[in-house]
Structure formats: C-alpha cells, structure tokens
Amino acid sequence: MGGDGYLISATGLVKRFGDFTAVAGIDLGVRRGEAFGFLGPNGAGKSSTMRMIGCVSPPSEGRLSILGLDAASHGPQIRARLGVVPQQDSLDVELTVLENLTIYARYFGIPRAVAQRRAAELLDFVQLADRAGDRVEPLSGGMKRRLTIARSLVNEPELVLLDEPTTGLDPQARHLVWERLYRLKQRGVTLVLTTHYMDEAEQLCDRLVVMDGGRIVAEGSPSALIARFSTREVVELRFDLADLDGARGRDIADTLTGLADRVEVLPDRLLLYTADGDATVTAVTDRGVEPMSVLVRRSSLEDVFLRLTGRTLVD
Numbered sequence: 457m458g459g460d461g462y463l464i465s466a467t468g469l470v471k472r473f474g475d476f477t478a479v480a481g482i483d484l485g486v487r488r489g490e491a492f493g494f495l496g497p498n499g500a501g502k503s504s505t506m507r508m509i510g511c512v513s514p515p516s517e518g519r520l521s522i523l524g525l526d527a528a529s530h531g532p533q534i535r536a537r538l539g540v541v542p543q544q545d546s547l548d549v550e551l552t553v554l555e556n557l558t559i560y561a562r563y564f565g566i567p568r569a570v571a572q573r574r575a576a577e578l579l580d581f582v583q584l585a586d587r588a589g590d591r592v593e594p595l596s597g598g599m600k601r602r603l604t605i606a607r608s609l610v611n612e613p614e615l616v617l618l619d620e621p622t623t624g625l626d627p628q629a630r631h632l633v634w635e636r637l638y639r640l641k642q643r644g645v646t647l648v649l650t651t652h653y654m655d656e657a658e659q660l661c662d663r664l665v666v667m668d669g670g671r672i673v674a675e676g677s678p679s680a681l682i683a684r685f686s687t688r689e690v691v692e693l694r695f696d697l698a699d700l701d702g703a704r705g706r707d708i709a710d711t712l713t714g715l716a717d718r719v720e721v722l723p724d725r726l727l728l729y730t731a732d733g734d735a736t737v738t739a740v741t742d743r744g745v746e747p748m749s750v751l752v753r754r755s756s757l758e759d760v761f762l763r764l765t766g767r768t769l770v771d
C-alpha cells in the first residue's frame with residue numbers, strides 16, 4: 457500500500473496521443489478492498505486511464521503509484537501483482553478452458569502443480585468446472601468473460617482491473633458476472649472497473665469517478681452522487697418524436713415551469729426532477745400537458761451524468 461493509504465494513487469495524470477489529450481490531468485485514490493469505478497461515455501478516457509494503471513501505457517505527465525510502487529519505474533513488478541480483464545477477450549481459442557488458465561500461469565512462473573490446483577479452484581469459482589476439458593471457441597460470451605476473469609486471478613492478485621466487464625453480454629450473463637465480481641470483492645480483492653452502464657456502476661461500485669472528455673467531473677459513492685446532483689424522483693414524459701421537434705420541447709417545458717426543480721428536454725422525452733413524482737404527475741395533468749406515456753422512477757447515475765454534462769451516457 458502507498459504511504460498515503462491508497463492502493464492506487466494518481467496526481468495530475470495525463471495521457472496524450474500526439475496532439476490529442478485523452479486524459480487531461482486527473483487525481484484519484486483507490487482504497488484497499490473497495491470496488492472503484494470509472495463511469496463515462498465512449499471516448500471519455502477510461503480505457504486510457506486503465507492502461508496506465510495496468511502499466512502497459514506510460515503516463516505523458518503526472519504521478520502514478522500502484523501497490524505502493526511508482527508505475528514509471530516498477531512496471532514489471534506491478535504487472536506481476538495485478539489481475540487484468542481487458543475489454544476484448546484475449547483467450548486462446550486453440551486451447552481448452554483449463555489450459556487457458558494453466559498456460560497463462562506459466563507467464564507468472566507458477567509451478568505446474570500449483571497452477572493445476574489453482575486453475576481447478578478458479579474454474580469452480582466462475583462456474584465453469586464442467587467445461588474444463590472443452591475448447592473455448594463454442595463457449596457463450598458470458599462464459600468467455602467468466603473464463604477471462606478466472607484467468608486474471610491465476611497469480612492471486614490483490615488488485616484486479618476490469619475494462620468494461622459486461623459490455624456485449626445479455627442481461628442474464630451480466631448478472632452472473634456481477635455476482636462473481638461481488639464474491640471476489642467479499643474475498644478482499646480490490647476491483648477497479650470502467651463502465652458506461654450506470655446500472656453496473658450502481659450495482660458494483662462503492663465509489664466512482666464520473667469521466668467526460670478526459671476529465672473527472674464528479675466523485676463519490678453512487679448514492680452520494682445521486683443525492684448531490686439529482687432529486688429523489690424523476691418523472692419521464694414521453695412524446696411522439698414530432699411533438700418535441702424544434703423548439704416545441706422547450707415550449708412544453710415552459711408550460712411546466714415551477715412544477716419541478718429542473719426540467720431536461722431530450723429528443724423523445726422530458727425529464728422532470730422532483731422530490732415527489734406522483735404529485736408532479738398530477739400537476740402536469742392539471743396544466744393540460746398530454747404526453748404519450750408517463751413514468752415515475754428513482755434518480756440514477758444516468759441523471760447525475762446528464763446534470764453534469766448535459767448529455768446522456770448511452771445514446
């Protein structure tokens with residue numbers, strides 16, 4: 457652990473590609489045992505940050521310390537102690553499920569017998585024990601992702617980096633991955649993940665930073681962020697797209713002045729930020745506004761992102 461009590465600590469971290477700045481000077485600290493997230497849309501700079509933390513991409517500027525070691529001078533030592541789940545599965549499709557773990561273990565110099573035992577335990581952990589002898593190719597996307605997670609644990613890392621762990625998976629497969637990651641955290645492993653799914657961030661992260669355009673725009677626990685940047689409830693008024701064309705969305709919003717703390721106009725709907733959704737719906741009806749459909753829901757991290765950036769996370 458670093459002298460500052462953080463497993464990862466970064467100050468003024470910058471990543472440039474030529475003239476382009478992908479990460480524009482961020483500060484962060486990840487504590488032991490927590491699940492820490494980077495939430496942001498595509499291109500926010502999450503993967504670039506993760507690659508610096510994974511010591512596979514050197515920072516252009518700033519200070520980065522991981523497991524108490526300086527990333528600039530101790531890359532190999534840090535990498536040996538990390539688990540990494542990349543955005544694209546990089547399993548060896550020629551090998552069996554079990555071999556993907558045992559052969560990967562060789563890179564860490566783990567003795568054969570230890571690797572065999574550990575691989576068996578890990579396949580059990582990710583619920584793939586019955587596929588040990590099968591080839592990787594025919595596995596489902598969710599199974600491949602769980603195998604990649606098992607592979608990242610072969611060197612018994614105390615810190616695991618996951619870049620968009622459930623992108624491309626169906627809802628059931630995502631829940632299985634979340635459930636395994638939750639178990640992993642219970643075992644004391646520190647998780648750092650990127651995601652553009654607000655539900656993933658809410659499910660998994662104790663704390664997160666919201667990234668946009670290479671910068672951190674907010675930081676906190678999901679509930680603290682929602683409490684700080686949104687209201688308790690949101691009323692969604694959906695309209696026919698044509699009804700919100702041009703300035704009409706704004707006109708309808710003007711009709712609703714005073715009924716909510718804030719109104720957002722999106723291409724297909726209006727969002728009313730309010731403490732009491734049902735009361736707001738009644739007041740909307742009283743003003744003669746007639747949406748196609750009405751939904752009252754709790755605020756989410758999506759609302760936080762919209763408030764902070766004026767844009768939605770996933771278009």
Ligand SMILES: Nc1ncnc2c1ncn2[C@@H]1O[C@H](COP(=O)(O)OP(=O)(O)OP(=O)(O)O)[C@@H](O)[C@H]1O
Nearest residue numbers: 473476477478496497498499500501502503504505
């Ligand atoms: N090797 C590179 N060379 C040039 N530009 C890059 C490179 N890697 C990333 N970028 C650019 O940096 C910006 C941030 O990319 P990054 O992958 O970090 O974003 P992200 O938030 O992880 O998004 P995604 O979900 O798409 O991975 C993007 O505009 C991307 O095009």
